[in-house]
Amino acid sequence: MADAVRLYTRYIGASLRAQMQYRASFIMNALGHLAITAGEFLSLAALFGRFGNIDGWTLPEVALFYGLVSCAFALCEGVARGFDDFSRTIRNGDFDRLLVRPRSTLLQVAGQELQLLRVGRFLQGLAVLIWSAATLGIAWTLPRILLVLGAVLGGVCLFYGLFVLQATLCFWTVQSLEVMNTLTYGGVETAQFPVTVYRAWFRNIFIYVVPLACVTYFPALAILDRADALGSPTWFQWLAPLVGVGFMALAPQVWHFGVRHYRSTGS
Amino acid sequence: MPAVVVQDLVKTFRVAERRPGLLGAMKGLFHREYHTVRALDGVGFSLQPGELVGYIGPNGAGKSTTVKVLAGILVPDSGRCEVLGQVPWQERVRHVRNIGVVFGQRTQLWWDLPVIESFDLLRDIYAVPQVQYAATRDELVALLGLGPLLDTPVRQLSLGQRMRCDIVASLLHRPALLFLDEPTIGLDAVSKLAVRDFLLRLQREQGVTTILTTHDMDDIEALCTRVILINHGSIAFDGTLEALRGRVTQERYLTVEFADGGAWRDEPDVTVVRSNGQRYTLSFDPRQIAAADLIARIAARYPVRDLLVENPPIETIIARLYDEDQP
Amino acid sequence: MSAYLSTFQARGRVLLQYREAALAGVVTQLFWGGIRIMIYEAFYRSSSAAQPMSYAQTVTYLWLIQAMLLLVPWRVDPEAAASIRDGSVAYEMVRPADLYWYWFSRGLAQRVLPVLMRAAPIFIIAMPFFGMQAPVSAAAALAWVASIGAAALLSCAITMLATISLLWSVAGDGVSRLLATLASLLSGSVVPLPFYPDWAQPVLNALPFRGLMDIPFRVYTGDVTLGQWLPLLGHQLIWTAVLVLIGRWLLARGLRRLVVQGG
Incomplete structure (x- = not known):
């Protein structure tokens, strides 16, 4: 285990040194990301300018959801790049290379790249989060700070699990991956609002199937001290981010099933 | 004890049928039909330690499937296979510690990093002790004269330089068995010679058991004493290169480019294989006429611009071999 | 002309092979549309203030996006972009076709078929099941078709500008990103343009980007009448012409710069 961690850090070091070779284009890319996400948030603000609220939630409250999910997703996109980009690894035949090395395939894919680029999106999410907290006048007690960190980390784990599932799908097809985007990017879009604004069947997908609500909606309720229209108990709201960790723990089983399929069909 | 034993290896793939036309494409959206391809159909051979064997055959014959099975990437349908006393597809991690693989068209080096950093990373991946690693690396680098390249980012290397670095990279953990998959593909003539020279020296000094798959007969001629030929998923020939050639044909090709065409008259001892404008490819049997004599004769009779003597391409040999097999 | 046409056809055949991807794309688009519509549904039920578009028009606009x-x-x-990066663009100049129109027609071909393959299923599914309305009149439908055609040309002209800017390497990289960001925000693809604040509307109206989505969509929903639409079509076409001229001028300059530098 310690050996795996050391190798992972070596991989990440190599990836960072490689990215530093393209500094100018990196800065340009990060700024580009910052611009588009900032623009999206301003567009959201424009809607609140027209409508005032959504089901009784104001812009600064929704901004808390937005900030949590943006930070989590940006961090995850940074570390899970190898899985996000796995269809290319399969198409190039580079997965064969990973199989002839004496290390777990999961570790090797995870170590493929740490993408710094997502720092733009992360900073934007963080700014929105801070603006929201300041506007709402949230009292920052230690438990609340820990809950915010827990929600973001739980979110990173959840998205990481989704990226591993998406990569696993590549063992069968590299053509219909866009469907997985509905769960990753679509999940981000969905989680920017309280799940109660959606219809019940859709809401339930993001509570029970892909439990994104557990890393945004439920902890946000506890942070805001609001009662849940769905009736969840407070203790659950505090522990909900752990569900994200559990979700990630399931992903390796599916992955190994995919690797077995690959080794028997070679495609 | 042999380093590699393969017996009755069978591997089939299911391939989706592609239907022609727009209508077929639309049907394919909803329903696919599959047919089965026997990529390996009872392959068997064995290798002694230190052997360098050329594994050849036309595209789709089963070469890379065999390599993938031996490397532990693919699990076969049936058959026996032992590499260094282990079954490759069981306990993948333990098996691959003992092998090195070079895929000619894909580098295993980190594209944006200096060569030496890729080597260091491989040391960590294979968990090679530092002392052993440094000794192996320095020895290989000195043997191949790669010293000046070590600090160059891989993307700036020429194809030939990169291939040599790739070969070193696959040997850093001192594997007992090396797979070379098309190591000279896409290289210019000079780089090909350099890589071949490199492999020869490696063979002499290190004696690594090596399986070389290639399309390039010159690779085989320069490097291998033994050739295994696979076609349609089974072994069509296993023996020395001379035996292969002798069994099929003794012929050589002479390609001549004349200064002006159309004046070709039938010559004794040669037949025209093909002609294209001023270029004629003639086949001859060196037992009847030595190449030097034939060239002298042609050059004396015709205005010649260019001359080239070569062996019939591998595809021709294989085609002949099959003609021979079928009465 | 036939050179452009055969480029067009070859591209179409390549794209048809990715039918599985197309199917996945449709599912994805339906999903995204669904999310957005639920969000707007919630917004509309939360406020009684007068809105720039009716809920039904908004739903149709969202599906059109x-x-x-x-x-x-x-x-x-x-x-x-690859040919610019590795310098092989120099060889492209040898082709007996005008480079700008060669790239332009290739870009148009790359766009038309995927757009149709995605649009058709959404109309087929969203109209009967998910509240998407038909065009308000036959005339509006025709106007919409014409406007979409103009939007495709405009889109290619903007893509060309972004591509050509790459001739100025790093700075060009930034320009092409900026163009993509502006186009997605200011065309109405993120939020329908009428929802932006009133003070922003004159600016949005003047810029070329609304010609990509907002103009065709609003004539479709009847938010813009046919009489109002005709000058808007002019807006699309004039901007396209202007961007083509700028693009051709920049391409000539950029290529000359490349040759002078010996790139």
Whole structure:
């Protein structure tokens, strides 16, 4: 285990040194990301300018959801790049290379790249989060700070699990991956609002199937001290981010099933 | 004890049928039909330690499937296979510690990093002790004269330089068995010679058991004493290169480019294989006429611009071999 | 002309092979459309204030975004960009066809078929099941078709600008990104343009980007009458012409710069 961690850090070091070779284009890319996400948030603000609220939630409250999910997703996109980009690894035949090395395939894919680029999106999410907290006048007690960190980390784990599932799908097809985007990017879009604004069947997908609500909606309720229209108990709201960790723990089983399929069909 | 034993290896793939036309494409959206391809159909051979064997055959014959099975990437349908006393597809991690693989068209080096950093990373991946690693690396680098390249980012290397670095990279953990998959593909003539020279020296000094798959007969001629030929998923020939050639044909090709065409008259001892404008490819049997004599004769009779003597391409040999097999 | 036409056909055949991807794309677009519509549904039930568009019009606008999303000039032409990066653009200049129109027709071909393949299923599914309305009149439908055609040309002209800017390497990289960002925000693909604040409307109206989505969509929903639409079509076409002229001028300059530098 310690050996795996050391190798992972070596991989990440190599990836960072490689990215530093393209500094100018990196800065340009990060700024580009910052611009588009900032623009999206301003567009959201424009809607609140027209409508005032959504089901009784104001812009600064929704901004808390937005900030949590943006930070989590940006961090995850940074570390899970190898899985996000796995269809290319399969198409190039580079997965064969990973199989002839004496290390777990999961570790090797995870170590493929740490993408710094997502720092733009992360900073934007963080700014929105801070603006929201300041506007709402949230009292920052230690438990609340820990809950915010827990929600973001739980979110990173959840998205990481989704990226591993998406990569696993590549063992069968590299053509219909866009469907997985509905769960990753679509999940981000969905989680920017309280799940109660959606219809019940859709809401339930993001509570029970892909439990994104557990890393945004439920902890946000506890942070805001609001009662849940769905009736969840407070203790659950505090522990909900752990569900994200559990979700990630399931992903390796599916992955190994995919690797077995690959080794028997070679495609 | 042999380093590699393969017996009755069978591997089939299911391939989706592609239907022609727009209508077929639309049907394919909803329903696919599959047919089965026997990529390996009872392959068997064995290798002694230190052997360098050329594994050849036309595209789709089963070469890379065999390599993938031996490397532990693919699990076969049936058959026996032992590499260094282990079954490759069981306990993948333990098996691959003992092998090195070079895929000619894909580098295993980190594209944006200096060569030496890729080597260091491989040391960590294979968990090679530092002392052993440094000794192996320095020895290989000195043997191949790669010293000046070590600090160059891989993307700036020429194809030939990169291939040599790739070969070193696959040997850093001192594997007992090396797979070379098309190591000279896409290289210019000079780089090909350099890589071949490199492999020869490696063979002499290190004696690594090596399986070389290639399309390039010159690779085989320069490097291998033994050739295994696979076609349609089974072994069509296993023996020395001379035996292969002798069994099929003794012929050589002479390609001549004349200064002006159309004046070709039938010559004794040669037949025209093909002609294209001023270029004629003639086949001859060196037992009847030595190449030097034939060239002298042609050059004396015709205005010649260019001359080239070569062996019939591998595809021709294989085609002949099959003609021979079928009465 | 036939050179452009055969480029067009070859591209179409390549794209048809990715039918599985197309199917996945449709599912994705339906999903995204669904999310957005639920959000707007919640917004509309939360406020009694007068809105710039009716709920029904908004739903139709949102579906049109999903159907026509590929008209947004997200990316530069990847082949052209690669040829600029590795310098082989110099060989492209040898072709007996005008480079600008060669790239332009290739870009148009890359756009038309995917847009149609995505749009058709969304119309087929969203109209009967998910509240998407038909065009308000036959005339509006025709106007919409004409406007979409103009939008495709405009989209290609913007893509060309982004691609050509790559001739100025790092700075060009920034320009092409900026163009994509502006196009997606200011065309109405993120939020329908009428929802932006009133003070922003004159600016949005003047810029070329609304020609990509907002103009065709609003004539479709009847938010813009046919009489109002005709000058808007002019807006689309004039901007396209202007951007083509700028693009051709920049391409000539950029290539000359490349030759002078000996790149």
